[in-house]
Amino acid sequence: MQEFTKFPTKTGRRSLSRSISQSSTDSYSSAASYTDSSDDEVSPREKQQTNSKGSSNFCVKNIKQAEFGRREIEIAEQDMSALISLRKRAQGEKPLAGAKIVGCTHITAQTALAKQERALPHPANSRDAPVLAGVAVFAWKGESEDDFWWCIDRCVNVDGWQANMILDDGGDLTHWVYKKYPSVFKKIRGIVEESVTGVHRLYQLSKAGKLCVPAMNVNDSVTKQKFDNLYCCRESILDGLKRTTDVMFGGKQVVVCGYGEVGKGCCAALKALGAIVYVTEIDPICALQACMDGFRVVKLSEVIRQVDVVITCTGNKNVVTREHLDRMKNSCIVCNMGHSNTEIDVTSLRMPELTWERVRSQVDHVIWPDGKRVVLLAEGRLLNLSCSTVPTFVLSITATTQALALIELYNAPEGRYKQDVYLLPKKMDEYVASLHLPSFDAHLTELTDDQAKYLGLNKNGPFKPNYYR
């Protein structure tokens, strides 16, 4: 008889997607993990867990850390006022009353808050809250593949409770329900998916005619895109490099592979702090933009001998090859800000002739026979997720977008959405943005009637065509 929203987590295990909210290992946690690596511990699955309120409908690593977590949530709360104002509005309207949402996403202080917000419309939830008020959570740091699927299953397969909405990040949960619980799947009213990979899988399902549920691609909303990629990475590239290597940016030669939104953010930040930045690109339009923004566009091989830092932001694979790695100069830093963990060919470094030395958490020196060291960060996984934190504000954007998408799908009149994949309506995208303006004390200008008529627009938007970015 539970109606919890459930959030098994996927701790970076398969970070195929760019979606920022997938993770963010807090740097303090990661530092902590550096010191507590010696604990030999029992799997959380084996433990009998009960929280302070007596519930055991959860499975986490260490419920005693709840207090620390609560403090982190308090800090986060200060920067998520948009979500809080959405909650306030929701408390009156209860737009998700009756919704039974099963979700799969990364858990951090900020997403915890986000989840809490969405949960609150359901009064029933607060009755029996294991870790967060009203939300059943199954997740821990260091889950194995098997653990992950166990957690997912525990969320879906609950006596007396059946999900009617899916909130997914990566598509694993959707896939699990689709495969294992087809009868549940058919009754789902909507899927909200936030990752590149998950969206891709949905489009494939749709193409194959097997998507029997309307789905909303929130990954491509303008607001979310800009924050996840441009604005977030502009800050996290600096943060990630600093926390791991303490490198000084001024005067460093850096090559950034890929000049999409992530690359643009990385380049802008590094240039602003005095680095000399080169760009590689395959797309001439992006390459031309890099030129106009003041970056030399080169092939990687042209600069590989001279650069101090190599950053991949391509979504492609084997962008940095063993050949490139062989030619790097001593103490060159290599890291990945892109979509997948295959951008750097890390496999090619796991060879007997090379010595790996872990010098700090997330920092390996790979040592060549002649003594040359390459500094590899996060073993080639996403730097911003492994070695930096995601600002609360960015998560607020994502969470608000997801919440609105859930509300839209759940409340849409029969027939508005067919069994297909949809972009978030422009107007909702604008609404997400508008909810975040007060935290900047930004004041929108309103169209006069006369101006609205002149422009052929509704005074409340949408202000741009759907394809406008």
Next chain:
Amino acid sequence: MQEFTKFPTKTGRRSLSRSISQSSTDSYSSAASYTDSSDDEVSPREKQQTNSKGSSNFCVKNIKQAEFGRREIEIAEQDMSALISLRKRAQGEKPLAGAKIVGCTHITAQTALAKQERALPHPANSRDAPVLAGVAVFAWKGESEDDFWWCIDRCVNVDGWQANMILDDGGDLTHWVYKKYPSVFKKIRGIVEESVTGVHRLYQLSKAGKLCVPAMNVNDSVTKQKFDNLYCCRESILDGLKRTTDVMFGGKQVVVCGYGEVGKGCCAALKALGAIVYVTEIDPICALQACMDGFRVVKLSEVIRQVDVVITCTGNKNVVTREHLDRMKNSCIVCNMGHSNTEIDVTSLRMPELTWERVRSQVDHVIWPDGKRVVLLAEGRLLNLSCSTVPTFVLSITATTQALALIELYNAPEGRYKQDVYLLPKKMDEYVASLHLPSFDAHLTELTDDQAKYLGLNKNGPFKPNYYR
């Protein structure tokens, strides 16, 4: 038996569209016009004109200035290598052999060059060239409304020559042919339109089912958009303000109305040179971007008393009202970088209580009864077109885009394009960009077969979906 390409020009007369290539009065010319304003002259239409080669198939103001013009073209040529490389390729393939193009656009040194390039595939043209080799030109500075239509008509209505392609900028030529020469219109193989207004008119025609010819909207190609708006305005806002007012940017408080591509360009440049920039916006997504880029988003009335410069970039009307103008401080500069000349309510300043004083070409002091002066630039018309030049490189982008669109429409197999308005295919957009990379000595990276397969892309592009910007 002429086969000239013809270019009547519309000298800023009705600059409804953002399209940069519509104009660009060279600052030296404008300065010159300041001194030669006393000439009372005969209309060019009345003059008997013959060029040095004996042709009189043209009508311009002063054919003696041809030499000065040729020098300007020489300067321009240095920055239009993309066009020149396209010409080289065209010389072999002659993709426009047989095309009889009638065009209407603004004439400057750079567009002259551009036109010349496109003309060259037609060997016949070079036989009898009035001003430029092989191109009949009908245009002069200071054309009246009536002159303008006379020029258009002279271009279309030619004995023994009938256009089969239209290259338009603003839609006037298209409209003229459609209305006056319906039989010519029906046989046109394609229309290439580069302005916002012209595109709008084409969509209306199409909606009304009256467009019997395929048309290509080149205004919205990514490359052209970025250059016309973001990159060009980033430079021309500085140039326009400097040439007219010699204002120092450092420390000045500036409000920019509108944070689209033009506004983004203006803000970035002014911020970089030490101005303090405020932004007004109606669209929350753009407003949020302004916040993230470090600009305070305000209502105009909040800052109007304190700012030194007001710049409109909205496409909207009456953005700066008489009420705002009344509250500006002494010597506040007001100018327009947007789409139309109605963004500043200049009409409201033409009142008996206010004195207008022309202090320089394009610079008026509007003086309030209490002595307060507002510095109005270009009488509220587009600053970048009136008081700055358009970099050759930007015109090269436009001209190359137009040329490729002409080639595509002219050579497309039967049925590829119906009687509708099309965006430039992504691949051609990318091709325009790639033609301009060599001038930056930029080196594209090529996908390996393996990578192309991984990404599901053709190695030669297009690299992004059509909606990607």
Next chain:
Amino acid sequence: MQEFTKFPTKTGRRSLSRSISQSSTDSYSSAASYTDSSDDEVSPREKQQTNSKGSSNFCVKNIKQAEFGRREIEIAEQDMSALISLRKRAQGEKPLAGAKIVGCTHITAQTALAKQERALPHPANSRDAPVLAGVAVFAWKGESEDDFWWCIDRCVNVDGWQANMILDDGGDLTHWVYKKYPSVFKKIRGIVEESVTGVHRLYQLSKAGKLCVPAMNVNDSVTKQKFDNLYCCRESILDGLKRTTDVMFGGKQVVVCGYGEVGKGCCAALKALGAIVYVTEIDPICALQACMDGFRVVKLSEVIRQVDVVITCTGNKNVVTREHLDRMKNSCIVCNMGHSNTEIDVTSLRMPELTWERVRSQVDHVIWPDGKRVVLLAEGRLLNLSCSTVPTFVLSITATTQALALIELYNAPEGRYKQDVYLLPKKMDEYVASLHLPSFDAHLTELTDDQAKYLGLNKNGPFKPNYYR
């Protein structure tokens, strides 16, 4: 019985000094001069000139242009409020009552205003004003060497009027008085010199024990230095390049020779507008600063083949040699922002094998036998003085500094200044700055008594030691 302040001008003829206020040929004037070059005219010295008030105590080119000039002064006035507030204070205190100042500087709308301000404390001046109220001016555009000395002499050698203060810019006037009128020189109460060259000559005179008058080096005041060099050049490099070549900055490769204040300003502006900037330096400290600011430090020969623009800012000679010029690519732009006109070895270009072609005012194409063109601006003279304007605000800083130096020297108690060269006292330097803060609506914080004591400072300054920059 005149008591005019006199200002012969040195129109860029010998711009050895960096001092910005030396010139600034207005671009509109230069454009005008382009068109009026055909006038064959009588030397102003030969003309009988009388102004509208009947005075003939002046010598200019065309007194009929006075109205145009007055308009330019009106524009300038709006940006020189510091000077105006100094004038207001001076009107009460009349700190220069009795001073008879002879000056030599460049004349523009802005310096005219500046001179006017300083003149106003002398009520006698306004009685008989030839061109500007109360100031006798001897200057015209295009003076010959001989004209220049004639003008200087006409200023010094006046019946019934003997200067007791010298305000110089370049040291020519000082030298003339010292050589030709030693008896006048001995009675001078102070010299205020604003140029590098003039200061250098004063130090030499002082070293040689021949300086019998206290002199003030206002060139090295912090405020003036920062504005003349860093802030002014940051804007004028863009302006100068744009007005002469309409070049687009985005993506251009530029090498800046010298990373002093001028070089720093040029580099910052160009980088901000998307150029890729290289720096050459001889001083390792400046070179290291360039590195930290994100510029590659190279030898000129390393990049000379690839750059689009070469800018000298060194104060050195033959920085760009014929060998470099030979290796530049086609249409490379070369210009000088430094101290002297010898930074580019222009002499080496005046050879029979090279063709010079004047394409615009201040723009020459130098053409190699193989057709390669190098675009030389202002024939290697200072770009910011020849092809750009100096912002009024910068001139206000200079004029205010000069005025305070005149006041200080004229009113200093016996013995404070010996026969030597002095830096402007720090407190006055700070005062110049503080007079300019209101135009930015900047609000200074005041020290509390407690804080002043803690810091060991007087609450009214000076706040920094004299050597602090």
Next chain:
Amino acid sequence: MQEFTKFPTKTGRRSLSRSISQSSTDSYSSAASYTDSSDDEVSPREKQQTNSKGSSNFCVKNIKQAEFGRREIEIAEQDMSALISLRKRAQGEKPLAGAKIVGCTHITAQTALAKQERALPHPANSRDAPVLAGVAVFAWKGESEDDFWWCIDRCVNVDGWQANMILDDGGDLTHWVYKKYPSVFKKIRGIVEESVTGVHRLYQLSKAGKLCVPAMNVNDSVTKQKFDNLYCCRESILDGLKRTTDVMFGGKQVVVCGYGEVGKGCCAALKALGAIVYVTEIDPICALQACMDGFRVVKLSEVIRQVDVVITCTGNKNVVTREHLDRMKNSCIVCNMGHSNTEIDVTSLRMPELTWERVRSQVDHVIWPDGKRVVLLAEGRLLNLSCSTVPTFVLSITATTQALALIELYNAPEGRYKQDVYLLPKKMDEYVASLHLPSFDAHLTELTDDQAKYLGLNKNGPFKPNYYR
């Protein structure tokens, strides 16, 4: 019979001075200390300590962490090539042979390396190395006041070894030797002092006629100043804020108190990342610079209600008062990047009506009765020293400067330095810079003979007058 260089450390205990190299608590250590706070431990003074080579001439916290430290040193080594190249040169010349240096500074991986470098010229040192090769170290994290002086004394008071050079940071060691060991003090050949405070104390000693030893003020060398303040703080403000609060910079309103080098660095970095920055200043020259750099200059009270972050960089006291703190908005972050820990009046916050809550290491929430929280970082101590790391490169600059100063003082011919305080000779300052250029692959240009003569300079420098900054 030891000849060790000795380095007691002062772990942030009394960070009166701006000198960056004073500290840098590594973030990983601080995170670690968060977790290991429960250890109740014996004072290092009580422990019997012996290192792996059997020596016990040291006193540290945990010699078992030597391996971790060695890794950190390895990382650091990669960025300190200047020091290494100086060492190479020193190995041949042995310029400090015979020098017996006692030093007091902060210990980090980087200074350890620096110390090691300087130690190496003394072959004797490597005989008996306790922690680092050849250097006796007395220091640990969390030293009490008493411990600190105990460590200092253990360094000075050594049987059979008497220091003849002092390398100090803060002046405590100098003071201790001066007071307790006057006979040792008299025989010292030189003091090298790197902190503002220490230099101040030396000048006082000198003024009082009690300085019987030549001292070198390395704090004010141009190279060191720029790196310690401008370049270092430009990065550490971002790093410090991020590591402690994960705040997103984009769109945040920040007020920076003080626009000296530190303030300039902070402002530039924050502006570049999209923050809106206000500046407060007492000095009109610095205020005017802030204006020209695009910052509004305000009084703190004008913006205190609206800002998200308050940063002090003044060197002054009580810049942020309780009154300001009372008016801040909820979750405003307050931190100090200045010289002393009195810039924020933290004492005024230790009142019964306010609740302090430690939310993370170095982060306190101070909670007002109405629930408002102010986020205070590092309890008002220097953020860059407490919550960020100092880049190795900056420490290399400092260490190289110190080493050259030691060499200069130790080898200067009799009489070059009297009993006074000296600035590092310009030429050495330039040498420090030149040693660091290779790590940026920067190539200096050399003057030709002709140019050197023209400029009146020696080809090898110094290139600027001593007062040039």
